[in-house]
């Protein structure tokens with residue numbers, strides 16, 4: 245099975261390489277802004293804009309004749325091309341979002357990128373892209389040291405079971421990273437190691453997730469709640485930051501500190517999510533989770549912190565490819581399936597259940613149970629029918645009473661890209 249996987253390494257560049265990285269990031273930003281300005285101009289006069297390919301062609305003409313663009317050759321030409329592609333995609337997404345063809349929050353028209361206000365990032369998809377030991381080699385930039393060995397990816401490259409599609413370089417909190425997107429040939433078992441095993445999971449607000457498996461065991465994964473525990477540190481840092489005079493050296497320093505804390509928190513969270521989802525995918529053939537409208541929930545201020553903290557979307561994405569890699573399947577319950585409002589014992593559906601009510605108590609049969617466990621038990625019930633409908637047609641189905649949609653086993657979705 246061919247899957248797309250991301251491999252991310254922290255870079256340890258020399259001062260000269262740091263300048264080159266900075267220059268490439270600047271070039272990508274310039275190309276984006278240059279392309280966006282061209283598109284806006286054309287849109288005003290002709291009511292349409294340029295495609296990524298057209299922009300690239302325009303750029304190739306202009307860069308040779310405009311002396312103000314004479315510096316273009318200092319950076320890999322690939323970087324400009326990829327920036328135009330990104331712009332093309334952003335414009336396309338904007339149109340889709342406006343027409344209602346795109347899930348998630350509404351996207352605005354792409355904006356100009358300001359130096360220091362946007363994420364430094366650029367990408368290569370052609371040229372010499374390699375990794376060996378604790379180094380990576382990129383077009384124009386040459387060989388850059390990494391903090392950890394690139395062995396994981398390199399072994400696959402040497403064995404011929406992986407092919408690098410692109411390399412994206414980004415800067416987070418003053419540290420540079422490279423993320424390789426690779427097409428990887430993975431041996432996927434025909435059958436799951438524990439056939440018939442299933443778990444229903446509810447992505448909790450208080451815990452990372454609560455599950456109930458086919459044997460009736462309650463599996464609770466507390467999750468580090470990194471934002472919760474580091475919140476005080478973060479709050480102190482942002483208060484200190486707010487007191488610094490704009491434009492001062494101290495403000496710049498406190499901004500860097502703030503960014504470092506944020507980056508650390510994000511790393512801890514992604515780590516915890518990977519561990520939890522790997523465990524679930526290895527242990528259970530069928531994992532049933534809820535289809536949460538994450539974009540919609542994030543708009544709800546009460547839920548926003550907990551939701552973004554735990555990364556519901558991330559959990560689902562990881563579960564989707566990891567279950568597939570283990571010969572299992574992820575079943576997503578229909579958004580309208582009232583897993584938390586339904587009694588898992590008698591099936592009575594409550595009309596209302598405020599989020600503050602952490603215990604489910606049924607007026608009909610007298611069941612008193614933790615809210616998340618009740619939801620997980622309901623989701624588990626969808627497991628059996630989910631596996632069947634998947635093997636039958638492989639597409640999303642919604643059998644009346646159970647009310648769920650199963651999800652096609654998608655090849656691995658890259659993360660971090």
Ligand SMILES: [Zn+2]
Nearest residue numbers: 587590606609
């Ligand atoms: Zn009941």
